[in-house]
Amino acid sequence: MHAAQEEKSKGGRLLGWFNPLAAETSLAGRAARGLALLVLLYCLAAPFICWYDYARAFKDPFDPVPADAAKKPPAPGVVFTNTLVTMGDQLLEAWLPNDKLYPTILLDNPQNYQLGVLETMRYATRVLRDDLSRQRTTDKIDPNADQAFTAFSNNPNLWLFPAAEAKFSSGVKALREYEQGLQNGSSTFYPRTDNLVVLMYQFASLLGGESTRLANAPRDRILVASQEAAGDPNTEDTKQTYVKVPWSQIDDNFYHARGVAYAMRQILMASRYEFREVIKAKRSTDMIDSVIEDLRLAQFEPCFVLNGSRDSMFANHSLTLMATLQDARQKLRSFADTMRD
16 A cells, blocks of 8 residues: 555656646746646647648649639630649648748658649749740730749748748739739730740750659669750750769659649649640640640659669659659650641
């Protein structure tokens, strides 16, 4: 009985140590105990915080074309711009790359996924500013399109001065104003063949860079095309370099490429609608649909990103994704060549 009372007394003292309101405790001691209790509760909640933010970072695909578009066609450029706005809102809902605190700082996979989405949005917004919103290269640059591209080009890892979310939010706002201008006639969007070709070549270049990063993942140090040359029709295969990717970056490159594929698929679906007349005239609808399907197939998520050797029983997910993106890139180049001819 005495032993039981002693154990109970020890348990009471242990619980009392975590109680910041325990008797005979100094103010500093109460503050220290309260802080320790908060840290303990935060550590216990960390897995749930990670799960919540992880789920918010990966968004389901959406149909950018309104359901009533056949009856009430939107103004040219509205579907394209609204797609960028929607993806911008998705990023702002849970922007993780600039997180500096535990536990979300450990979520490198969704961080790289979001960076891939952002990179694709930068490519699309640049083409929107330089080509899609102008009839001729001598025309004045649309201020809202320019503001959007400038905002999305800011450092995505900044936490303060300025925060990345603040800049990206101003970019989304500028796109909304541009979209309103399309609806009231104060802004312009030109769904011409030459503009579509520019966008497709830019996306092909982006896919080339992503494929090269993935190709550098194998265990052996191999001779590969540099990322600067990959995808560029003028410098393709002219630069060669020996690259060995650290094992810690293999999954980073994988999820970055997945983010690029997700965003590119959404933008291509919007472009398919915006440029439907010129695509139909070239009888190339099936070609762009095939690219969109390849990008859909790129959205797979293994439990672990494995880097097995060529004769291993384990998969090499980087090379699997690379093959899918390479196929999409070749089809995209063929589609652009067909539209240009």
